[in-house]
Amino acid sequence: MxxxxxxLGPQHPALKEPENFMLVLEGExxxxxxxxxxxxxxxxxxxxxxxTYIQDLYLLERVCGICSHSHTTCYITNVxxxxxxxxxxxxxxxxxxxxxxxxxxxxxxxxxxxxxxxGFETLFMYTWRDREQVLDCLELISGNRVHYSINTIGGxxxxxxxxxxxxxxxxxxxxxxxxxxxxxxxxxxxxxLARTQNVGKLPYDxxxxxxxxxxxxxxxxxxxxxxxxxxxxxxxxxxxxxITADSCDVFGRLVVRALELVESYKMIRQxxxxxxxxxxAVKVPMRIPAGEAVNRYEAPRGEDIxxxxxxxxxxxxxxxxxxPTLANLQSVAYMLEGGWLADVPLVIxxxxxxxxxxxxxxxxxxKKGRKQTYGWxxxxxxxxxxxxxxxxxxxRL
Amino acid sequence: MGExxxxxxxxxxxxxxxxxxxSNASVQRRNRVWAEVETxxxxxxxxxxxxxxxxxxxxxxxxxxxENLGAYYHTTDFKTVVxxxxxxxxxxxxxxxxxxxxxGALSYERELxxxxxxxxxxxxxxxxxxxxxxxxxxxxxxxxxxxFVPPANETEAx
Numbered sequence: 210m211x212x213x214x215x216x217l218g219p220q221h222p223a224l225k226e227p228e229n230f231m232l233v234l235e236g237e238x239x240x241x242x243x244x245x246x247x248x249x250x251x252x253x254x255x256x257x258x259x260x261t262y263i264q265d266l267y268l269l270e271r272v273c274g275i276c277s278h279s280h281t282t283c284y285i286t287n288v289x290x291x292x293x294x295x296x297x298x299x300x301x302x303x304x305x306x307x308x309x310x311x312x313x314x315x316x317x318x319x320x321x322x323x324x325x326x327x328g329f330e331t332l333f334m335y336t337w338r339d340r341e342q343v344l345d346c347l348e349l350i351s352g353n354r355v356h357y358s359i360n361t362i363g364g365x366x367x368x369x370x371x372x373x374x375x376x377x378x379x380x381x382x383x384x385x386x387x388x389x390x391x392x393x394x395x396x397x398x399x400x401x402l403a404r405t406q407n408v409g410k411l412p413y414d415x416x417x418x419x420x421x422x423x424x425x426x427x428x429x430x431x432x433x434x435x436x437x438x439x440x441x442x443x444x445x446x447x448x449x450x451x452i453t454a455d456s457c458d459v460f461g462r463l464v465v466r467a468l469e470l471v472e473s474y475k476m477i478r479q480x481x482x483x484x485x486x487x488x489x490a491v492k493v494p495m496r497i498p499a500g501e502a503v504n505r506y507e508a509p510r511g512e513d514i515x516x517x518x519x520x521x522x523x524x525x526x527x528x529x530x531x532x533p534t535l536a537n538l539q540s541v542a543y544m545l546e547g548g549w550l551a552d553v554p555l556v557i558x559x560x561x562x563x564x565x566x567x568x569x570x571x572x573x574x575x576k577k578g579r580k581q582t583y584g585w586x587x588x589x590x591x592x593x594x595x596x597x598x599x600x601x602x603x604x605r606l
Numbered sequence: 607m608g609e610x611x612x613x614x615x616x617x618x619x620x621x622x623x624x625x626x627x628x629s630n631a632s633v634q635r636r637n638r639v640w641a642e643v644e645t646x647x648x649x650x651x652x653x654x655x656x657x658x659x660x661x662x663x664x665x666x667x668x669x670x671x672x673e674n675l676g677a678y679y680h681t682t683d684f685k686t687v688v689x690x691x692x693x694x695x696x697x698x699x700x701x702x703x704x705x706x707x708x709x710g711a712l713s714y715e716r717e718l719x720x721x722x723x724x725x726x727x728x729x730x731x732x733x734x735x736x737x738x739x740x741x742x743x744x745x746x747x748x749x750x751x752x753x754f755v756p757p758a759n760e761t762e763a764x
Contacts, residue, residue: 246713247736254721255747255754420662420710433662438684439637503638503680503687505664514680516667531665531714539710 219248223554242545244538257528270356278311279508281360287502287517294493298485300364305442306480307359309473314343315509316466319561326555327404339387342380364490374481385474392467405460409544409556421540423511423533425560427453428461435507447476459559495523510561534562613639642691652707659683666714668722670750675699675722703728721748
């Protein structure tokens with residue numbers, strides 16, 4: 210049979226984010242795959258060099274719309290290491306709490322997307338409804354649903370009150386109960402098993418060779434988790450299990466994430482019930498002494514690594530960010546090869562890719578040869594105008 | 607120095623194995639070792655580290671130090687991070703590829719090409735990353751002398 214090459218993406222091959230896969234097909238079977246990225250490059254590392262350390266905190270929070278806390282915590286650990294700052298223990302506890310709530314929010318989101326990609330939309334509806342509970346917890350603690358901004362250099366911005374603690378624990382109890390149902394579903398439901406077992410295989414050796422990380426690697430039996438291997442924040446004091454699976458397929462990735470939810474609930478309870486007393490932040494000078502630091506963080510999708518070089522001023526010399534998805538994409542190309550075209554969205558979604566979103570569009574007019582950048586408000590105005598012409602008035606919304 | 611035993615051992619083994627090719631090796635703190643290597647020896651050093659158990663290349667961070675460009679290769683056994691620095695002159699920046707040792711490094715090396723203009727010897731042909739296809743090929747945004755200048759006819763809506 211002759212081979213044909215088809216592009217999949219960049220318009221949303223799986224999940225609502227741009228990436229492109231060039232697939233070489235023999236009939237319905239994939240014989241080769243290459244990954245093309247960069248559709249969302251926003252020049253953040255360059256932008257970070259032109260801003261102060263505290264401004265960068267808010268910039269880097271926007272690297273990702275889901276693991277916003279992961280990136281700021283990783284960055285801030287570098288800044289605090291270079292500033293030789295003794296971060297108060299209560300602040301570390303609150304950071305750990307938000308980190309695990311974020312993991313719960315991210316894993317529940319993924320569980321829904323996985324359900325959606327395998328054609329099991331009820332699971333999607335269920336998990337996204339339950340995810341609102343954890344988003345409410347995050348909003349209660351930080352004031353925001355997604356970009357929590359709880360971190361500040363030297364500590365955290367907000368303390369936890371007794372009422373907040375009680376409310377979060379109540380919601381975690383509800384989520385723990387729901388999760389036990391999802392675990393039963395993921396391991397026993399016929400649709401799930403048929404759709405995920407032996408799909409997107411990634412053997413142990415290949416996972417190591419291609420640098421896979423996070424739940425993707427752990428589902429291939431790679432027992433690596435920064436929280437265990439090089440504990441940061443309060444993880445060395447918490448009791449939790451490192452979850453792995455050895456089925457090396459999408460099913461394994463589902464099981465690992467579902468069981469990790471349980472460990473996160475355990476950690477959230479431990480942190481809340483043993484909150485250390487004391488201040489939540491210390492003052493750190495604006496100028497950071499010259500030096501270099503590297504720190505890692507176990508984000509929901511895997512190891513996040515930041516490199517920071519300071520030069521004695523209030524702005525960094527160099528900030529390097531490597532988000533987990535970039536490390537996992539070389540493994541996706543392997544998982545797709547030999548598989549079937551219909552499995553592609555599920556396999557891609559199974560690493561929980563995060564290409565990060567962008568909220569503005571650039572329109573280029575070739576006749577006039579000019580570009581116009583539209584912000585959120587402009588897009589909104591355009592949309593309202595368009596609907597008004599069709600007889601629907603959204604002006605008051 | 608009992609608590610830094612592992613780090614000191616890696617540092618001295620690296621110096622012993624590669625002699626004069628390794629310089630400025632240091633133990634920064636627990637789980638952090640830094641060293642600079644001769645650029646030509648880079649793939650060899652990476653292969654040795656991989657064999658020693660540092661089989662995960664976490665990322666590659668390019669840098670611009672003025673006269674020299676270069677990159678840090680952050681390898682880890684997941685507990686300890688060994689940061690290997692390789693420099694190359696700005697006038698003709700070239701680094702050897704480490705893909706034969708770490709196949710997962712493809713995107714990291716393409717980033718050095720796009721963002722710093724470092725030629726990576728041994729990199730297979732393919733689409734550029736991470737800059738758009740129509741970005742000028744003689745401009746390297748992460749070099750210190752590169753400044754963003756908005757085109758005269760572009761308007762910022764916000």
